[in-house]
Amino acid sequence: MRALRAYPALLHAYWERAVTYRAVFVVALLNAAFPLVMMAIWIGMAQEGPIAGYTAADFAGYYLSAVLVRRATGAGIVQDIERLVRTGELSVYLIRPLGVIHHFFARVLANRPMAALLPAILASLAALLIPGQQFDLRLPNLLLFGLACGVGLVLEFLMQYLVAGLSFWVVQTQGVSAAYQFVRAFLGGYIVPLALFPPALSEVLIWLPFQASVALPVELLTGRLDLAQGALRLGVGMAWTGLVALGAQVVWRSGLRSYTAVGA
């Protein structure tokens, strides 16, 4: 409870920081290049007819939303935590009365508006300019979309927190982190809509944790899921969030016990 009361101040501080270093967010947007290349090729292919129910305009809608949602639910904390552990700077956070996790979560939260702003403007412009796109903007669906984004953000944050926790034992976690990023982008609907995988595979993918951060919110926004399907997959995402939270806690607790603070 005490942690919650610290949040307004934490959010304010990290928000100020995000505003100061805003150029970083423009460059980070360039990571969107690969999905947009995939989008262009699907659009080219779809000119001969829709692919697995996706027309050219659907592809545009899907990928533009994916770039937006990816920025809204992304975290990017592994490298920072890894550096803190490697250099021993983590000790500074450990002696503060508030848990380490709150500092990082507040920073991620405060960065979201800045990160999502530019893609949101670009995506809405494109949505207005490209005809024939389907977005489901009815209120219950939008509420579910917002909820899915929230769950996606928390899950993604906890996943990265878990991976970062491995740096207590492995000095360079970049390999693990890179592998996780690749798998998540590919199997989570950022690079390819899940419906375009072979049917047997996409049946499996909707039960994995990776679908919750990008695929689920995007499919909700583009009106590809009815409420029941959306609720089911949101439930899957929540269940994974609980599991990953438990795992992260175990990893961090035993990790901190073996942490010897380099340079202290």
Add this chain to the structure above:
Amino acid sequence: MRRLWQIVLRYLGLLRLFIHSSLLASLEYRANFAGALFISLLDALWAVGGALLFYTHRDTIGGWRFHEALIVIGMFFIASGFVDAVMQPNVRDVIEAVRSGTMDYTLLRPVNAMFHATLRRFRFEKLSSLLVGAALIGYALAQLRLWPGLERWLVFSLLGLAAVALLYALMAALAALCFWVVDVANVDELVLGVLEVARFPAQAFPEPLRGVISFILPIAFISTAPAEALLGRLTPSLAICGVAFAAVALWLSAWAWRRAVASYTSASS
């Protein structure tokens, strides 16, 4: 003529020195080689997986079959390996040197500034992409049961060199840009972003994008044209076009460097 030969020899000797010292530095961190190879393999898995998904829905895309497109992907990995290993570290160094004023030391040396600043440091571990790219091309050729004749390999190598020259010119010009606009950190990411388009054959993209990447921004010459040369589809005029593009780009970047160095005011003094 004799003098020109001496200059070329001198610069080749310098290049050998630069490569040697970078190699020694890279060998200090041997674990990085395994890490970089791991990441290249993951990236390849991703690219090939994406291509496979396209081909589960269509037999040919823009006139390319799956294994033909693999050659383009392989060529992309070779090109991006070159950018990661050679261009990125040097461009980063140039930006930092201009910002902090240490570019003075480079300019004071009796060597061409562009040569010294852009080919000084190599990250050998990033050459793992080259291995992955070559392996992809080899696998694709074996699957196609295609053994290109000597002249196709020659044209392929020539266009590959032209692609490398084109990328070099592009990155060198960007590095020159930072003499005027100092806070352009991460411009190299911009090139990497644009280079992503070279992952797939240019013909797979819908118009007008296809026209743009074939002629305005000559990205098609980085991966698609060499692959076409290997498959024997490239027309002679396009091959000449590719080499000409590279030559013009090199000349333009050298010109930009001369202008940039002339306008350098040094941050420290």
